[in-house]
Amino acid sequence: MLVPTIDLNADIGESYGAWRMGDDDAVLDVVTSANIACGYHAGDPVTMLATLRAAARREVRIGAHVSYPDLVGFGRRELNCAGEEIAADVLYQLGALQALARSVGTFVRYVKPHGALYNRACADPDIAVVIADALASVGRIPVLLLAGSPGVAAAEGNGRPVVTEAFADRAYTPDGALAPRRHPGAVISDEAAVVERCLRLATDGTVITTDGTAIRIGARSLCLHGDTPNAAALARKAREALQAAGIGIAAFA
Amino acid sequence: MLVPTIDLNADIGESYGAWRMGDDDAVLDVVTSANIACGYHAGDPVTMLATLRAAARREVRIGAHVSYPDLVGFGRRELNCAGEEIAADVLYQLGALQALARSVGTFVRYVKPHGALYNRACADPDIAVVIADALASVGRIPVLLLAGSPGVAAAEGNGRPVVTEAFADRAYTPDGALAPRRHPGAVISDEAAVVERCLRLATDGTVITTDGTAIRIGARSLCLHGDTPNAAALARKAREALQAAGIGIAAFA
Amino acid sequence: MLVPTIDLNADIGESYGAWRMGDDDAVLDVVTSANIACGYHAGDPVTMLATLRAAARREVRIGAHVSYPDLVGFGRRELNCAGEEIAADVLYQLGALQALARSVGTFVRYVKPHGALYNRACADPDIAVVIADALASVGRIPVLLLAGSPGVAAAEGNGRPVVTEAFADRAYTPDGALAPRRHPGAVISDEAAVVERCLRLATDGTVITTDGTAIRIGARSLCLHGDTPNAAALARKAREALQAAGIGIAAFA
Amino acid sequence: MLVPTIDLNADIGESYGAWRMGDDDAVLDVVTSANIACGYHAGDPVTMLATLRAAARREVRIGAHVSYPDLVGFGRRELNCAGEEIAADVLYQLGALQALARSVGTFVRYVKPHGALYNRACADPDIAVVIADALASVGRIPVLLLAGSPGVAAAEGNGRPVVTEAFADRAYTPDGALAPRRHPGAVISDEAAVVERCLRLATDGTVITTDGTAIRIGARSLCLHGDTPNAAALARKAREALQAAGIGIAAFA
Secondary structure (H helix, E strand, O other), X not given: OOOOEEEEEEEEOOOEOOEOOOOHHHHHOOOOEEEEEOOOOOOOHHHHHHHXXXXXXXXXXXXXXXXXXXXXXXXXXXXXOOHHHHHHHHHHHHHHHHHHHHHOOOOOOEEEEOHHHHHHHHHOHHHHHHHHHHXXXXXXXXXXXXXXXXXXXXXXXXXXXXXXXXXXXXXXXXXXXXXXXXXXXXXXXXXXXXXXXXXXXXXXOEEEOXXXXXXXXXXXXXXXXXXXXXXXXXXHHHHHHHHHOOOEEOOOO | OOOOEEEEEEEEOOOEOOEOOOOHHHHHOOOOEEEEEOOOOOOOHHHHHHHHHHHHHOOOEEEEEEOOOOOOOOXXXXXXXXXXXXXXXXXXXXXXXXXXXXXOOOOOOEEEEOHHHHHHHHHOHHHHHHHHHHHHOOOOOOEEEEOOOHHHHHHHHOOOOEEEEEEOOEOEOOXXXXXXXXXXXXXXXXXXXXXXXXXXXXXXXXXXXXXXXXXXXXXXXXXOOOOOHHHHHHHHHHHHHHHHOOOEEOOOO | OOOOEEEEEEEEOOXXXXXXXXXXXXXXXXXXXXXXXXXXXXXXXXXXXXXHHHHHHOOOEEEEEEOOOOOOOOOOOOEOOOHHHHHHHHHHHHHHHHHHHHHOOOOOOEXXXXXXXXXXXXXXXXXXHHHXXXXXXXXXXXXXXXXXXXXHHHHHHOOOOEEEEEEOOEOEOOOOOEOOOOOOOOEOOOHHHHHHHHHHHHHOOEEEOXXXXXXXXXXXXXXXXXXXXXXXXXXXXXXXXXXXXXXEEOOOO | OOOOEEEEEEEEOOOEOOEOOOOHHHHHOOOOEEEEEOOOXXXXXXXXXXXXXXXHHOOOXXXXXXXXXXXXXXXXXXXXXXXXXXXXXXXXXXXXXXXXXXXXXXXXXXXXXXXXXXXXHHHOHHHHHHHHHHHHOOOOOOEEEEOOXXXXXXXXHOOOXXXXXXXXXXXXXXXXXXXXXXXXXXEOOOHHHHHHHHHHXXXXXXXXXXXXXXXXOOOOEEEOOOOXXXXXXXXXXXXXXXXXXXXXXXXOO
């Protein structure tokens, strides 16, 4: 019998210089994959090193959380970069994290676009391909994108390795897209509901959409948010519920 | 019979975004090693890619020209960073260039500190060791420093690979140090004199100091400046004179 | 009899740190209004001071050329800032230039958005109002926008002072919009044609559009480009032709 | 009879983009003068606006907390800028805050250098004069410096307005200098001791130095630290003790 298995990923290393953000230690105790900020939206080099050490100590897999260059906007504002700019920016950040990772005896296993770049890469097939092609030029590093999005189809169609993720705390529309954040109910804050959705996503790969129907998502990883103490506690509850249900918690890479 | 051999290095890739600097094509036609700016003092990722391609096309060896984070000051202002900050900043820049280099089929062979960081690394043994140790943590990448400087002795004393360089257009004091730039005659602009000094440095490894005596420098590379059209022409003259004198022009790495 | 009068404006002060851009001295000899970069896309504080002095010496009027925060992209990439971010960024840059101007005995008379922010302010009435309202909160400073654009109507409709400009080297569509740069013929490089269009715009306020019809633009200022030596020469020719035709060259503020 | 009066100042507005720092509301309820970060070490424009509104609402006086350009280092690392760079950077930051202040109906009354620039301005008479002269070029704005420091003497000797401050939580050497932070006992954490030192400084203007002797400091303001919740509580205790002792708490400007 095959045990269902899921990866848990979260954004960490989002401090910058004198500023602290998130409870990285608590989050790293829960997840199997850590998306580490690489200096463009957060994460100065000293912070990156400390984050890499903290992840490696727990054998949490390391991903490069690459962003538009927008520190003051935390990478959350769409910036109309050209494809060649995005490709170069992604490789710059990936390489920076790779060298720092190597210096502490570990390495980078995947790349996840952050914030506005994530939204664009999932929605715009051309940008997904730009990123996936850039990664292909330096090895065989998968890109982590939203399950069911046009970006996933485009990168896979181009023969690139992709890992898919779903959000247990976000509402999905019947066509499999995330409901926009500004819509009422787009973010699910009820802890029991989030845990229940985690279980569904990890067992049969489905989610209940905004019209009550179940659709298949089939994600390899669940994204847990980590920038509030509450989020770390919720992540822990989700993990415990998954384990209690006999689901394997394992990194994809 | 052993043919004397010298490497010629210059700083390139110092454009940034919409701003152009230097005549990189002309300089790359002359040198054997190219110190490529990595984003901290110059050289955005798109510029870095273009520079890497231009260097690789000519089989010019690639070095990471790493700097303090000071774009507006072009890395020329001393910034009192802690050692752990310098180590992390060096690895960040090196890694960024490594990934971009790999994407175009080449790789980084050495690291040269830029500007104020260069001055500090040459003068301060602790900082030279910080940088050399950081490099040792990711492979066996030599650091390029001023021949005869305390930094060279410290890094070598720590068992780290070091490549030494000399400046044909700078005056040396009798103790082997560079005369400070503010001193009259510190920078030698007479072309014939510079070429003559190149020949001396490449053949018997000596330089005539400010008091007229010759001292031994023994540098493996000569640094040619490249940020004016005139400098590129002078670099070409120096190269031609070296070749005419039967000296081998060859990269150190 | 009323003499037709036109203002000539150009972007200057676009150097940054060690990087030079444009022939500011030549441009300042021609224009009556200078759009000075304020640090977000170009123009570090030392450069701003030097530019202010150069403009004040010639009694050229000073405007703040305000941008999105995007140095590496030179402010040319659309950045999806919120209105409150734009308002605060505009005031930040304006105030910075105001203090530097005051320190050299001059002052700022208008604000012109730069690059992608200019395009957005001209096209999006809400953003034009955000900027005009921000300016109204610190005095009575006009905003310089594209004649005939929705932004002009919106800011004026809100009772804010607006100055309009036209481009003699850009093609206009029959509805009075600029032809997008990617269209063939969108940028007019023929010097005689540009000068001819300057004369038309300054005398009867019209321009010949892409379908050959003349439409009325009615701009108070002509924008001359200044970031190439050639552009400065063309600007001079345009000025001389305007003066020869008896048109007054005078700042609007 | 003259009531002794003291000003209380603290650093606020040190958040940046998505990052929060300090408990500004609690600190603003205690102090009479607020040193507001201006974007170089902290404080993006939106944060500056919010901080200005919070200070103005309580009639707390506003100062520009100007820094070296070093966001990742929080302005705490010495950067060897030239005098003309410092002058331009100070005016840039001051002007930015002035425009934002004006937009919310208030204004900037003084300038305090931050971090490494503060240390340099207090220790180096030339830099103190550079800053004071820059301020004189735009009005009559006092600079806030360490009581008894060479910087104070130099700026006052040049006829510039200076306000002096003392630190109740820092040890002083018998010659009136602050004991370096790395010395044991340099920072006084015992709350009762800090409050006691506040009272002494506010009443007879003296402090007990590291050798037990009392020396006269004579500061017009006390600097209270504000970047921890504990610091805000301590600041409140100090204020209450001063008021209980009949000392007037009043802004200097």
